[in-house]
Amino acid sequence: MSSIGTGYDLSVTTFSPDGRVFQIEYAAKAVDNSGTVVGIKCKDGIVLGVEKLITSKMMLPGSNRRIHAVHRHSGMAVAGLAADGRQIVARAKSEATNYESVYGEPIPVKELAERVASYVHLCTLYWWLRPFGSGVILGGYDRDGPQLYMVEPSGVSYRYFGAAIGKGRQAAKT
């Protein structure tokens, strides 16, 4: 693992001469080296799965959950730095409840994914913040049926039939 930034990788507000922002790429590395997370969109719903990493035999089973409910109709599975992931989930929960109190309907999954992606991207714009070291697979069921989105540390968000992030993602994709 030897990607050399040579001075262009010290800040998230610095571009390299070939147009890359190294800090964001390093953040993505944090996600790539973490436990695998997969998500599949089916005809009648979404399935999310995470690889259970047991760091200590003293750990109680059921602790360190990486799949979180965001709202009555949506949930999120987190890969990468766990604490960063918790922040993203908290923000998603808050966006979902805020939307419902203003518009009177559950937040459409597309809208939720866009808001989460905007928030993650926001943290790549300022030198005093660091990018989130976690990627998220967001699944939800709204009026238009089940939908699956993935949000990366760079803030991009795409809609998928099936997605995988983390160590075993290549294996999962085959």
Place this chain on the structure above:
Amino acid sequence: MDVSTGDIDAPHSMGTTIIGVTYNGGVVLGADSRTSTGMYVANRASDKITKLTDNVYLCRSGSAADSQIVSDYVRYFLHQHTIQLGQPSTVKVAANLVRLLSYNNKNMLQTGLIIGGWDKYEGGKIYGIPLGGTILEQPFAIGGSGSSYLYGFFDQAWKEGMTQEEAEQLVVKAVSLAIARDGASGGVVRTVTINSEGVTRKFYPCDKLPLWHEELEPQNSLLDILSAGIPDPMVS
């Protein structure tokens, strides 16, 4: 003769009769056209049915200024919402935005509103939002000062699953009944029909409206006499 100018300075209020009715396939909204300042009719041909989006319209009653400002805000919010969503807003969302404004500003506003529209998920829907900011989804809603005279009428005349023709006739009949009895309602009847195919506006001037008990057909009207070209109009 002492001419009182108090009326001219009074705030514009729409005495009004407004109605919203669902039918099999959409909704019909109807209203009268009188805007009064005290006893003076400031506008005898107002349009009280306002567009919020292509598929959602709003009937306004009460203070003209208050209802206009609320509809302007909601139109703005819905416009942004439509852009973000990438598809037309639902009637429920529009009604909720109106309700939040009405409720949160209840101390300052005095406006009763009826939202009606069509969306692909729920079809035709009517929401009534009276003075305090309650929101109530109803198969039909009536509002404004003229609506007092229509409660019994609708109890008897309303039925579920009407056709578009039946619903429009019902609305026109009801508004004209209210106009006959309510001094603060008058002018013409306007209707807006919203369904999956789009929006249709209709206009019913006084001569197209049914006459009710003790109302007379015009007789020996000066306009008719003059237009007949009689040289001495005062001789019958």
